[in-house]
Amino acid sequence: MLTANTDLKLVLDLVGVFVFALSGGLVGVRKRLDLVGVLVLAWVAGLGGGVMRDLLIGDVPPVGVSDWRLMLAACLAGLITFWLHPGVARISRFVRVLDAAGLAVFAVAGALKAVLFAVSPVTAVVVGVVTAVGGGVLRDVLVGQVPEVLRRELYAVPALLGALTVVLAARLEHLTSLVVWSAVVLVFIVRMTAVVLDLNAPQPLRTGDPP
Amino acid sequence: MLTANTDLKLVLDLVGVFVFALSGGLVGVRKRLDLVGVLVLAWVAGLGGGVMRDLLIGDVPPVGVSDWRLMLAACLAGLITFWLHPGVARISRFVRVLDAAGLAVFAVAGALKAVLFAVSPVTAVVVGVVTAVGGGVLRDVLVGQVPEVLRRELYAVPALLGALTVVLAARLEHLTSLVVWSAVVLVFIVRMTAVVLDLNAPQPLRTGDPP
Amino acid sequence: MLTANTDLKLVLDLVGVFVFALSGGLVGVRKRLDLVGVLVLAWVAGLGGGVMRDLLIGDVPPVGVSDWRLMLAACLAGLITFWLHPGVARISRFVRVLDAAGLAVFAVAGALKAVLFAVSPVTAVVVGVVTAVGGGVLRDVLVGQVPEVLRRELYAVPALLGALTVVLAARLEHLTSLVVWSAVVLVFIVRMTAVVLDLNAPQPLRTGDPP
Numbered sequence: 001m002l003t004a005n006t007d008l009k010l011v012l013d014l015v016g017v018f019v020f021a022l023s024g025g026l027v028g029v030r031k032r033l034d035l036v037g038v039l040v041l042a043w044v045a046g047l048g049g050g051v052m053r054d055l056l057i058g059d060v061p062p063v064g065v066s067d068w069r070l071m072l073a074a075c076l077a078g079l080i081t082f083w084l085h086p087g088v089a090r091i092s093r094f095v096r097v098l099d100a101a102g103l104a105v106f107a108v109a110g111a112l113k114a115v116l117f118a119v120s121p122v123t124a125v126v127v128g129v130v131t132a133v134g135g136g137v138l139r140d141v142l143v144g145q146v147p148e149v150l151r152r153e154l155y156a157v158p159a160l161l162g163a164l165t166v167v168l169a170a171r172l173e174h175l176t177s178l179v180v181w182s183a184v185v186l187v188f189i190v191r192m193t194a195v196v197l198d199l200n201a202p203q204p205l206r207t208g209d210p211p
Numbered sequence: 212m213l214t215a216n217t218d219l220k221l222v223l224d225l226v227g228v229f230v231f232a233l234s235g236g237l238v239g240v241r242k243r244l245d246l247v248g249v250l251v252l253a254w255v256a257g258l259g260g261g262v263m264r265d266l267l268i269g270d271v272p273p274v275g276v277s278d279w280r281l282m283l284a285a286c287l288a289g290l291i292t293f294w295l296h297p298g299v300a301r302i303s304r305f306v307r308v309l310d311a312a313g314l315a316v317f318a319v320a321g322a323l324k325a326v327l328f329a330v331s332p333v334t335a336v337v338v339g340v341v342t343a344v345g346g347g348v349l350r351d352v353l354v355g356q357v358p359e360v361l362r363r364e365l366y367a368v369p370a371l372l373g374a375l376t377v378v379l380a381a382r383l384e385h386l387t388s389l390v391v392w393s394a395v396v397l398v399f400i401v402r403m404t405a406v407v408l409d410l411n412a413p414q415p416l417r418t419g420d421p422p
Numbered sequence: 423m424l425t426a427n428t429d430l431k432l433v434l435d436l437v438g439v440f441v442f443a444l445s446g447g448l449v450g451v452r453k454r455l456d457l458v459g460v461l462v463l464a465w466v467a468g469l470g471g472g473v474m475r476d477l478l479i480g481d482v483p484p485v486g487v488s489d490w491r492l493m494l495a496a497c498l499a500g501l502i503t504f505w506l507h508p509g510v511a512r513i514s515r516f517v518r519v520l521d522a523a524g525l526a527v528f529a530v531a532g533a534l535k536a537v538l539f540a541v542s543p544v545t546a547v548v549v550g551v552v553t554a555v556g557g558g559v560l561r562d563v564l565v566g567q568v569p570e571v572l573r574r575e576l577y578a579v580p581a582l583l584g585a586l587t588v589v590l591a592a593r594l595e596h597l598t599s600l601v602v603w604s605a606v607v608l609v610f611i612v613r614m615t616a617v618v619l620d621l622n623a624p625q626p627l628r629t630g631d632p633p
Contacts, residue, residue: 028572029626036579037572038626051478056262058271060480065552066545085626123277130276137353142559144568146355150239150248157247204240204249204296267473269482334488341487348564357566361450361459368458412456415507 008177009116012109012184013050013063014073019102021046021074022095024139025081031143035082041139042078047071049134053110053127057117096195104187107132107159108180111166115175121167128163129156154194162187219388220327223320223395224261224274225284230313232257232285233306235350236292242354246293252350253289258282260345264321264338268328307406315398318343318370319391322377326386332378339374340367365405365412373398430599434531434606435472435485436495441524443468443496444517446561447503453565457504463561464500469493471556475532475549479539518617526609529554529581530602533588537597543589550585551578576616584609 024045028038047064054062063070110131114124133149133156140147149155165183169175193199235256239249258275265273274281321342325335344360344367351358360366376394380386404410446467450460469486476484485492532553536546555571555578562569571577587605591597615621 031568032625033572034622035624035626036577040572040578055266055477056272056276058269058480061478061541061545061549065478065548066542068544071544071548082626119272120277122279122282123272126276126282127272141352141563142569142572144355144566146242146244147353150244150251150353155247156251200245202246203243204246204293266477267483267487269480330483331488333490333493334483337487337493338483352563355566357453358564361455361462361564366458367462412458414454414456415451415460415504 008180009109009112010069012105012112013070016102016105016109017046017050017070018073018077019095019098020049020106020135021077022081023099023102023136025078026085026095027139027143028078029081029085033143038082039075039078041142042081043071043074044142045135045139046074046077047135048138049106049110049131049136052134053113053131056127056130057114057119057123059113059117097192100188100191100195103132103155103159103191104162104184106135107162107187108166108183111163112175112180115167115170121171124167124170125160125163128166129159132156132159132163152200154199155191158187158190158194161190219391220320220323221280223316223323224281227313227316227320228257228261228281229284229288230306230309231260231317231346232288233292234310234313234347236289237296237306238350238354239289240292240296244354249293250286250289252353253292254282254285255353256346256350257285257288258346259349260317260321260342260347263345264324264342267338267341268325268330268334270324270328308403311399311402311406314343314366314370314402315373315395317346318373318398319377319394322374323386323391326378326381332382335378335381336371336374339377340370343367343370343374363411365410366402368412369398369401369405372401430602431531431534432491434527434534435492438524438527438531439468439472439492440495440499441517441520442471442528442557443499444503445521445524445558447500448507448517449561449565450500451503451507455565460504461497461500463564464503465493465496466564467557467561468496468499469557470560471528471532471553471558474556475535475553478549478552479536479541479545481535481539519614522610522613522617525554525577525581525613526584526606528557529584529609530588530605533585534597534602537589537592543593546589546592547582547585550588551581554578554581554585576621577613580609580612580616583612 021042024041024043025038027045028041033041047070050070051062051064054060054064065071107128111124111128114127119127136149137147162183165186166175166180169179232253235252235254236249238256239252244252258281261281262273262275265271265275318339322335322339325338330338347360348358373394376397377386377391380390443464446463446465447460449467450463453459455463469492472492473484473486476482476486529550533546533550536549541549558571559569584605587608588597588602591601
C-alpha cells in the first residue's frame with residue numbers, strides 16, 4: 001500500500017507543481033518581469049511549498065531541487081505563461097479552478113509525505129497546510145504583495161481539512177487510495193464553494209482607531 | 212542540571228511564543244487581515260524565530276510545527292488579539308513591555324538550546340539572536356514592512372548580550388538557573404532602557420547624494 | 423585533489439561573502455538604516471545564499487552561522503560601507519564589477535560544495551545558482567524591493583553557466599583547479615558583458631491589458 005501511495009504522491013505532486021507554477025508565471029508576467037523572472041516565480045510558486053515541507057521534515061535535498069520531473073513541470077508552466085500569457089490570462093477563471101486543484105493535491109500530498117516520514121500527527125497536518133500555501137506565500141513576498149492566503153477568501157481552511165483527513169485516516173490505519181482521492185476532492189469542493197459564493201473568513205471588528 | 216535547563220527552556224519558550232504571537236496578531240489586525248491571516252501572523256511571529264533556530268541547528272521537525280503546547284500558545288494569542296484587539300491596542304505600551312520580555316526569553320532560550328545541541332560558541336550566539344529577532348522579521352516581511360529590527364531603536368543588541376552571557380557561562384561550565392534568569396533580566400533591562408530613553412543605534416552620515 | 427578544492431572553496435567563499443556584503447551594506451545605507459540594520463543586511467547579502475545552499479544539501483549548522491572567518495568578512499564589509507559609504511557609493515561602478523565577481527565565485531563555489539556532498543548533478547546546478555543569487559534576493563526582500571535577479575539584465579544566466587561547467591567537469595572526473603577558475607572567469611565575463619552591453623533577458627509581449 002505504501003508503494004501505491006508513493007506513486008500516487010508523484011502524480012499529485014506533478015499536477016500541483018504545474019498549476020501552481022502557472023499561477024507564479026502569471027504573476028511574473030503581470031509584474032512585467034523578464035523571462036528569468038517569470039521562470040523563477042514559476043519555480044518558487046510550484047516548488048516552494050514542497051521545499052518548505054522537506055526542510056521541515058528533514059528530507060534533504062528537497063525534491064524541489066532534486067526531482068527533475070517536478071522541475072521540468074515548473075519550467076514548462078513558466079514557459080507557457082511567458083509565451084501564451086494573453087491566452088492564460090483570458091482563461092484566468094479557469095486558472096482559479098486549477099489553483100483550487102493545486103491547493104487540494106498539495107495539502108493532501110504534503111500531509112501524505114509527512115505521514116510516510118513518521119512525524120507526529122499534528123506536525124503532519126501543519127506540514128500539509130504549509131505545503132499547500134507555502135509556494136503562494138513565497139511568490140507574493142517576492143513581488144512585494146501581502147500574500148493572498150492572509151487576506152483572500154477561505155484558502156488555508158480547505159487545505160487544513162484535507163490534511164486533517166489524511167492524518168486521521170493514517171491514525172485509523174485506513175489510508176487507502178480511495179481516502180486520499182476523497183480528501184483531494186473534499187478540499188477542491190470546499191475551496192471552489194468559497195470562490196463561487198465569495199465566502200470569507202471573519203474580519204476583526206472595525207474600531208474608531210485610524211488604521 | 213541539563214534536565215532542569217530543559218524544563219526551564221520550555222517555560223521560557225511558552226512565554227516568548229505567547230507575547231511574540233500577540234505582537235503578530237496585532238500587526239495582522241492593524242493590516243485588516245481576516246481571522247486566518249491574524250492566526251498565521253501570530254503563528255509566524257511567535258514560532259518563526261524558533262523554526263529558523265531549529266533549521267539552522269538541524270533539529271527537525273522544528274518545535275514550531277511539532278510541539279502542540281507552543282502552537283496552542285500562538286493560536287490563543289492570535290484569537291485574543293482578534294477578538295479583544297481594541298483592548299490589546301489600548302495597552303500597546305504594555306505590549307512593548309511584553310515584547311521586551313519575549314526578546315529576552317527567546318535570545319536566552321535560543322542560545323540555551325544551541326548550547327545543548329553542542330554547536331560551536333559563535334554559532335550558539337548567532338542562533339540565539341536569530342531566535343529572538345527571526346519571528347518579527349518574518350511577520351514584517353509578510354505584511355510588506357521593512358523589519359523593525361533593521362530600523363528601530365536598539366533591538367538586536369540586547370539579544371546579542373543575552374546570548375553571549377549564556378554561551379560564556381556554558382564555556383565556563385557555570386550554566387546554572389541563576390545565570391539563565393540573570394541573562395533574561397539583563398536583556399529585558401537593556402531593551403526597556405533603550406525603549407524608555409529612545410536610544411538608537413548610530414545612523415550613517417547624511418551626504419549630499421539623493422537617496 | 424579534494425583537499426585542494428576545499429582550500430580553493432574557502433578563498434572563493436571569502437571573496438564572494440565580502441563583495442556581496444558590500445552590496446548589502448550599500449543598500450542598507452541607501453535605505454537610511456541604522457548600524458545594526460546595515461550590518462544585518464551585509465550579513466544577509468553576504469551569507470544568505472550560502473545558508474540556503476547548506477540548508478538544501480543538509481550541511482547544518484550552515485557556514486553562514488558557524489564559520490567565524492566568513493562572518494568576520496561580512497561584518498567588515500558592513501562596517502566599511504557604514505563609515506565610508508560616500509566613498510563606496512562614488513565607486514558604485516566598481517561595486518558592479520565586484521558584484522559580478524561575487525556572482526562568479528558563489529555560483530562556482532556553491533556548485534563545488536554541492537558536488538563534494540555527492541548530491542545529484544541537477545541538484546548541484548540548482549544549488550550553485552541559489553548560492554549565487556539567494557543572498558541578493560533576501561537582501562532585496564528585507565528592504566521591500568522586488569529582487570534584482572527577477573528584473574535586472576542577465577544575472578541568473580551566467581551563474582547557471584558557471585554551475586553547469588563545474589558539475590559537468592565533475593561528471594567527467596576532470597574537476598581541476600584550472601577548470602574551477604575557468605568557470606569563475608566564464609561567469610565573470612558573461613556577466614560583465616551583460617552589464618556593459620546592457621543585455622537583458624527577453625520580456626513578455628505587451629498586451630492591451632492594463633497591468
